Amino acid sequence: MLVVRELTKVFGGVRAVDDLSFNVKSGTIHSIIGPNGAGKTTLINMITGIYKVTSGEIYLKKEGVSSGDDIEEIVHGKRENITNKPIHSLVHKGVCRTFQHLEICSSMSALENILLGFHRFLNKNFFLSCINSKKIKEDEKRYKDEALELLKLFGLEGIADKEAGSLPYGVLKKLEIIRALATKPRLILLDEPVAGLNPKETAEISSIIREVADSGISIILVEHDMKMVMQISDEITVVNFGKKIASGTPKEVANNEEVIKAYLGTKHER
Ligand SMILES: Nc1ncnc2c1ncn2[C@@H]1O[C@H](COP(=O)(O)OP(=O)(O)OP(=O)(O)O)[C@@H](O)[C@H]1O
Ligand SMILES: [Mg+2]
Known part of the structure; x- marks a missing residue:
């Protein structure tokens, strides 16, 4: 789904992300872990076009293309270079984030x-909207129904009309x-989705x-909750000081000496 090649971001003298490469397979949970300041959010900000990359490339599988060998796909144009593409254009390609x-x-x-998540599907043509207001109303009703369905999936059907500002933190994290799901993504990037949540909320999410x-749907998960990461990840990439220090299945990563060393003495569980 996503190919990240030799990605680097330099802020002044800091190499926040340093020559990082990894692939995310379709329909898998690929976690990015590492100590505080390792460059995880910077990486997400580059993939989602919020930060310009210093160097490197990011490729996204084109819609409707079946998977195959990564390099072959790039060569045959089955992947699109999305490096430095702005977030609004990425949403239309099926990439979104929290x-x-x-x-x-x-x-x-x-x-x-x-x-707001359904925004990308709304008809932006003013004249068409005028002559086909019935369709617009139908679309709005459909999106509202879908939004209510999503709330139900998260066990939150009762809060639809509540002002967001009055809702507890755990509910807002779910919201x-x-x-993000309302944008009907193919790839979703979650930056610490369970930070500050209690064990019950963490298990639900x-x-x-x-x-x-x-x-x-492919997922890139950045999270400090190691128990959760180890339980739900298909693959994990571990970064420290912007560099990849290990990658593999949860089991492989947990037994990697470099990983254990990077985490020793750091506060990785919040
Ligand atoms: N906009 C910026 N300007 C300057 N330096 C930045 C900027 N964003 C991040 N950095 C620096 O890049 C490095 C990586 O930060 P980043 O926020 O990506 O880490 P992180 O892995 O997400 O950490 P955390 O687990 O605490 O969220 C840090 O040294 C940080 O100070
Ligand atoms: Mg971060």
């Missing part, structure tokens, strides 16, 4: 926040994921993330 720090419109209702991946 943020480490909540990005929710607190004066809007929970439902309205989710409907961010729901809004974990099982939903697993279900989402099993439905065919």
